[in-house]
Amino acid sequence: MKSIKVGLLGLGTVGTGVVRIVEGHQEDLQRKVGCPIEIEQILVKDKRKQRSIPLPTAKLTEDPADIIDNPDIDIVIEVMGGIAQAKELMLQAIARGKHVVTANKDLMAQHGAEILAQAAEKQCDVLYEASVAGGIPILRTLVNGFSSDRITKIMGIVNGTTNYILSKMSQEGASYEEVLREAQQLGYAEADPTSDVEGMDAAYKMAILGTLGFHTHVAMEDVSVKGISQVSKEDILYGQRLGYEIKLLGIAERKNDAISLSVQPTMVKQTHPLASVNGVFNAVYVYGEAVGETMFYGPGAGEMPTATSVVSDLVAIARNIMLGVSGKTSLAPYNEKKLMSDEQVVSKNFLLLHVADRAGVLSQITQVFAKHDVSLESVLQQPNEHNPLAEIIIITHDASRAGMNRVLAELEQLDVVQLIKSVYRVEG
Amino acid sequence: MKSIKVGLLGLGTVGTGVVRIVEGHQEDLQRKVGCPIEIEQILVKDKRKQRSIPLPTAKLTEDPADIIDNPDIDIVIEVMGGIAQAKELMLQAIARGKHVVTANKDLMAQHGAEILAQAAEKQCDVLYEASVAGGIPILRTLVNGFSSDRITKIMGIVNGTTNYILSKMSQEGASYEEVLREAQQLGYAEADPTSDVEGMDAAYKMAILGTLGFHTHVAMEDVSVKGISQVSKEDILYGQRLGYEIKLLGIAERKNDAISLSVQPTMVKQTHPLASVNGVFNAVYVYGEAVGETMFYGPGAGEMPTATSVVSDLVAIARNIMLGVSGKTSLAPYNEKKLMSDEQVVSKNFLLLHVADRAGVLSQITQVFAKHDVSLESVLQQPNEHNPLAEIIIITHDASRAGMNRVLAELEQLDVVQLIKSVYRVEG
Structure with a gap:
């Protein structure tokens, strides 16, 4: 029986989760794919480092070529993060006919078009569900679940760090600085929190959501961005008095053929389903012309939630291999990009x-x-x-x-x- | 250029919505499928009846054979409702190699196994997203979005009528009888509301969710059912005082290899995301071992939301035809059924x-x-x-x-x- 062989680039939090799921759910995965899935080689920085999961040393390598140039490997999973090396390795893998799963939002938001174009040329699949809203399968929902509909608005709480900070400020009447410090101590915010609190992380995700939802290539410079560092206790208090909660919302809108994307702290009416999404949870609200209001809620980050999305992509690509339809199921953006003017937003x-x-x-x-x-x-x-x-x-x-x-x-x-x-x- | 031809069984609320979407979104659908989708024939009870959408008389027929025996028709959409005739026509269509989309929860909950087995034999696709939770793409989320995970709990508000009634009772302190009467006047409850208020409708949906979520064939008799007709104003009031809202929840659980399914009015803690799902909206909460807590929210019924799900299924089947993988993408339940004892629930x-x-x-x-x-x-x-x-x-x-x-x-x-x-x- 054939098996599908996987090379894993990176064994940090998400990579470890991927190994756990592929090993722990092997029997189920085999049923779903039709053959075993094996993790063949894992790229790490230091082979001798102690790991939280037992792995034979022979599976670990410090040389990317052991994965990229390994003809046995069908699918490469990129969970190393960063831009330059990750992009280079993904393009090399695709050039050698390998399919790719990635959780890398920065990379897909900035270079997704280039990577997907090369994948199309080589008839390779590239999936990246984990790049947006961790465990919530929102990308396939946009692409498949709403394939019949015309999506006109996507509003997302897609950054857990800022949602944690704003929720705490709202619940405890605390200041931004106090809560940020606490979040850093708890590991919910990074030592340099700029990308999260200034809205860049959310903007990457909105560019991806907008591209898939509106079938047009959204670039990072199309997203206007404002972070939460100026949100004050008073703003939150006055908002609440008038029936609103402040959330950092990514908003992608379409009117006729023009689109607009932004990330900004937003007063959300307390009766709206997004208003009660608190802590590190994420939620994406989707409005379709036919379906109306929907919302998808779940964990936005974390080892196992993010790994779930990565492995679901792995299953989808493995199924395509078994069915002989690799590279044939994705759809490039087909709408010309027209941005709304400030008069239209x-x-x-x-x-x-x-x-x-x-x-x-x-x-x-x-x-x-x-x-x-x-x-x-x-x-x-x-x-x-x-x-x-x-x-x-x-x-x-x-x-x-x-x-x-x-x-x-x-x-x-x-x-x-x-x-x-x-x-x-x-x-x- | 080839086109995919569709026969529509039924032109009621959902059928009308299907026609609207297929015609209104034709250009988008062509991009997604790779060829035009045409509604070829529509089965109606009375050809001369006035319709809310313009349709050439030649497309309407009162004879099912014009669809079932029409060799040009690739896909049959069953939105006529009922059990006996709908089942018979679906089986005939499958016998002739046609693929099927249905919104019929009663039929799929009771005869799904038989229909899917025959479809597998004839290499036909049968999809039924619209049968559960209207516009929420929950079935494909269970099957594809969480393909990597082991789902251990599904809790659903999957009946809009009862959720409307309980929400109103909660918000207005009104009695069950008062609100039911009002719901009947508004068209949210049927003249004979038994199937909704006694929980049968929700039980059909939970049988389908349990089958797909746990990969085991759940039969209707496996679902213990209790409706909302005994819920009193006092129950709601006392629940609220202690921090709970009463919701009619379908609950499907799995522990080790044993499963349990039930539908009953349930006290849901006000901080739980299901507690704030009000009115005719539906929501399905899914707990996976790896992903943790997720929830999917949207309209549970209605012409356009339900039609969205039907046409998304149509797109999926049409893509399979274009890729030459019809009948190869579905997965029959592979787990043996073990029900929890009352000691285990x-x-x-x-x-x-x-x-x-x-x-x-x-x-x-x-x-x-x-x-x-x-x-x-x-x-x-x-x-x-x-x-x-x-x-x-x-x-x-x-x-x-x-x-x-x-x-x-x-x-x-x-x-x-x-x-x-x-x-x-x-x-x-």
């Missing part, structure tokens, strides 16, 4: 202003909104506890990003506006 | 008792639990507003179904226990 907005506490101020401010045709859903004015200024919280009706920018520019010129403390997109 | 439980309001009563009652080794998580005693009895609410720790039955039998014998008002399984 429309949302509700939340503003917190510090203003002079005297007669006529609210009238001056609301005139600015009226002038630019931005109508208001609710306005709340109250004295500020700490200084002689008043605070005004405004929630607008749907307004274009361009219109809001005109409003903000003009508000900044008003004498009575001391500070535009916060501006958030509103959803739900 | 374990859960927390909620009890509401009416008891005599005198000294020593609580002691007598708690002794019964202790005798049968059922330990208690919390006990709440309070006077009843309407009569001289007291009410005792007990939440147990995990206890076997058999142990609980022994406790209940003995409680019934106690003089001081006037009434065992309610008993609910507790989850979350």
Whole structure:
């Protein structure tokens, strides 16, 4: 009986999980694929390092060529991370006719088009379910589950670190700095948390989701990004009073043929299913013209959840090999890319202003909104506890990003506006 | 260029949605399949009936043979409902080498094994995503998304009618009878609501989910079923006070190799993601050994959501035709069926008792639990507003179904226990 042979690039957290699942679920996997799946060689940095799983030394190698140039290996799993070497090894593997599974969101978001094009040419499969939202099978849901539908909106809580921080700030009234420090101690945030907290990690994932959901190639520069480091306790508190939770949302939208992608802290109505997704969990909300509202929820990271997605991709590729349809089941983006202008991107907005506490101020401010045709859903004015200024919280009706920018520019010129403390997109 | 030709059995709500999607999304579908998809013939009861969509009369027929015996038709979509005729036509279609998509949960739950066996023999595909949870692509998620994992628990809110009723009772403090009447007026419940409110509809869906999730053939008689008609305002109120919402949950569990399936009103902890699924929405919570907790949320019924699932199945089958792998991608259940005994089925439980309001009563009652080794998580005693009895609410720790039955039998014998008002399984 034939067996499918796998080369594993990397034996960190996810790689270890992959070995556990392939060995622990071998019998089930055989039923599903039709033949055994064997991990043949594993690329590690140091063969002598102590491992949490028992592995024969003969399976470990420090030389990538033992995998890439090994003609017995059918499928390469890339879980080493990083960009340059991972990309080079994947392209070499594909050049030698090997199929690839990767969990590398940075790489797929930035170089996915190139890698997939080379894979198509060589009739190789490349799958990357684990690159977005860990254990949630969201990529195959977009590609297969909703193959009949026209997806018009994808909103994702796709970064566990920031969702943990915002959830804690919301539940405990703690400050961003306090919670970040705690998250770092618990290992939920990295020593250098920039990619997570500034929204880059989420942006990579939204580029991948947008590409698959809208069938058009989304590049990283198409995603406008704002992180959570400016979110304050006050913002969260005022949001809650008005019925909102702040979440770092990736939002991909399509109207007619134009698309828009962004990542930003967003006021999400507490009744919306995304509002109650807390801690390190991820969730992706998908709106399709025909199906309407759906949401997919699960662990966004971690050894075993991420490994589940990697091995499910491995099973899919192994099945394709057994069926003789390798390289024939994927679909390249077929829509031309058109980005929405700032006039076309429309949302509700939340503003917190510090203003002079005297007669006529609210009238001056609301005139600015009226002038630019931005109508208001609710306005709340109250004295500020700490200084002689008043605070005004405004929630607008749907307004274009361009219109809001005109409003903000003009508000900044008003004498009575001391500070535009916060501006958030509103959803739900 | 070849085209894939479809015969549609039935042009009710879902059938109409299928026509809308196939026509409205034709260009996208062609990209995905690689050739046009054409609806060739539609079986209707009355050709002359007025329709909400324009259709050439030549496409309509009142004779099933125009579809079943039409050699041009590759795929038959069964959306006529009912059991006997639908089954007969599906088997005839398969006998003639046609592939089948169906939304018929009753049929697949009761005769799925027979239909799938015949399909395997004739190398035909049979897909039925729309039979469970409308627009949520949960079947392919179990089969493909979690192909690498060992699923140990599936909990579903899979009946929109009962979820609407329970949500309304919870939100408005209304009685079952009041809300049922309102739901019937709104068209959310049928004139004869038995199959929904007594849990049969949910049981069909759980049999299908259990079969695919556990790779073993679950029959309808393996599912223990209890409906919501006995749920009272008081139960909901007391549940809420203790932090629970009552939901009609289908629960499929696996421990070692044994499985258990049930449908019953269940106290779900308010922090559990299923607790906030309200109205006619469905959600399926899946626990996998490796992935952990996941949940899939969306519309459980309706013309367009259900049609989305039907047409996604159509796309999958059409792709298989184009790839030449028809009948080769499905997997028959491969595990022998072992059902858990009542000693093995374990859960927390909620009890509401009416008891005599005198000294020593609580002691007598708690002794019964202790005798049968059922330990208690919390006990709440309070006077009843309407009569001289007291009410005792007990939440147990995990206890076997058999142990609980022994406790209940003995409680019934106690003089001081006037009434065992309610008993609910507790989850979350």
